Amino acid sequence: MHGVVGRSAALTENETAASTRVMLLLLVAMTGVAPISLYMLVPALPVLAKNFASDVSIAQMTVSLYMVGIACSQIVMGPLSDRFGRRPVLLAGLGLMVVASAACIFAHSLPQLIAARFFQALGGATGMVVSRAIIRDLYRRERISSMISLVIAVMMIAQMLSPLTGGLLETAFGWRSIFYVATAMSLAVAVAITLALPETRRVRLSSSSFRGDVRNLLTSRAFIGYMLCQVLASQIVFTFAGAGPYIVVTHMGRTGAEYGAWFATTGFAYLIGNLFCVRFSPRYQLERLIWFGLALQLLGSLLNLVWGVAGINQLPAWLFGTQMIVMFANAFVMSNSAAGAISVRPEAAGTASGAMGFLQMGLGSFLSQFGAYLGGHFTTPLPLNIAVFALSLACVSTMVFIIPRGKTIVSEELIERAEEESGIV
Template identity: 40%
Template structure:
């Protein structure tokens, strides 16, 4: 769709505004993953508290992922049309409401519903932080910035399982939700005060039809699908781990939620390191090479975990040390895959971020629930599912980018008409 004069004028005015604080972008993108990881160590206790099967308790994780995935389909295109800031603030207030409802939930059904509302709100920060970065930077620079932002905010999800385990041990599983509600209020008030609008060329038009057409345009672009699917299957390895590791640690190996949280720090360090390397080298090496390297590293880590368990090494280190390598690979691949996806058409950055995020978290939800189901038959199902997801990511990337090689310009930043 051609850009009209009003959109060009708005862009010119936007160029003179200061860029949003990096701290704000870190905070808004961290709040959803923080809520995901803080609660994970409490799932076995939740199962005992409500007297429910583990597969039912698993729904508090799976439906959270589904909520995060689905909501991104809404926030992304609406932010292309109405702006990033109003959609972000609305989502964050919904996150606060969902956190308060979860803290007070008297039944598993209401807790699951509250977790879904929490996810629908938290999704705003994930998708819109990515879109804001793409508003401000070109493709390879955006990959570097997403890497740096993720490296910073991953500290919160990294320590979240330890904090969640301590809160669960000192109080109960509800304490974490009170903490999340307070954190959400702080973040949304900061956005009210310090986050200005970054997307000013809102000339898509067409109402709901225009939003659907944006998705159709992206889904007809093979390179978008290649970026999104590679990122999705790479992420599925991590979500499989989130679903299965607490069960293995607490129920199979007889360790405490606190110990799970402490071991989990290894994967956080790996992910932080990978994103730091992405921030440093993405501009120099380019998106394609970084995605290729990340997918291979993640596969090697998952395969190492599978090999150790098949060899009889049934101990926390045999699960968490290879997971550190998986997380390193994820940190290399995911920021670059997302930056590639949102750069296929920069004017549809929000729509692309939402659709790519939906595929990423949708695959995560499917694999996490698969792990929860399979654990009833095979206690170490998590390592099998992790390895399969990592292998698919490698194959998708290698095949897709041989069929649809890098454009001759080396960038997707050129203007694209819809």
């Protein structure tokens, strides 16, 4: 009898572990399908400009309007997933991406391709916003940041490989082959979600409408503070990425390939930061991890500013060495503040995730341009160092002046009670 019980327990544990792995793969796939499709096309931009006899700046719109599509998707699909459920909104978004990706294959002009890319992003980015809501549906507040970090860590590996994949596809089969792969990839994700993803939307405690969700979120100091902390931390990445090529290639006289290698070090630091966050998030309170990240982020940006004032960060090793500290800390700030934002009102997690993603991408488009201005109009990295330090200070300010002291009120217990009363296990 004990042996049977032992085998049954082991079987249950194995089934749970297997379902967790499946869910992780689904979350990574739905989160990564849009950004991977974005970066796969980047190596083919010069070829697009040549094939369509257009300027490179016009071809660049296949990337810039794609980012606009991602921003628009976040603010629309998040609230829809709160109202109609995660599964139908995900499947509708991925269905749109499949159709738009196929339209990219048959585009006969650059305007047609740009329009199809916008709708490709509008549909594909559904996974980015809904995945955060699903994580909030499935896990308690203490585990959310570790799951977000784990998804980001796995997804980043795929993103790092996507430009190489796109370049190889374009060289071997032509630029249209990139969209054949994107169509197949989005279709495979849609099929996987259809077969393996259950509906995870939580029981709503009231018949609150979209307007009610927005009003409740916007009147919550905790939500505003966590959201601003996450968004401002993400702008450090956009600003540095916008200025980096001009500083390294134009002012430091290095090659584009060398810049790419140095920039990869910051991505690697961010990846390692997420892996550390996965390990430590279940052990420590969310606020303590945010403060740890903020302190280290501020220290790294201050060191970078000191090197700039002293004039010794004219070499990539000094500039990127301290930026790696910033990016390692940035992983703690972003994942944990995102977890805090979507936990304030769990039944409106989609709306919260959408608002956060929209601001992140919307401000990012401006801050990347601002970074390019700083890198292109000044002969030293000092203005960029000042901007990164100012953003780090702004992140700290949200925690000090906006987020209430003490335990943030989250309706976790009320939700669990409602689930019990509704018969949900």
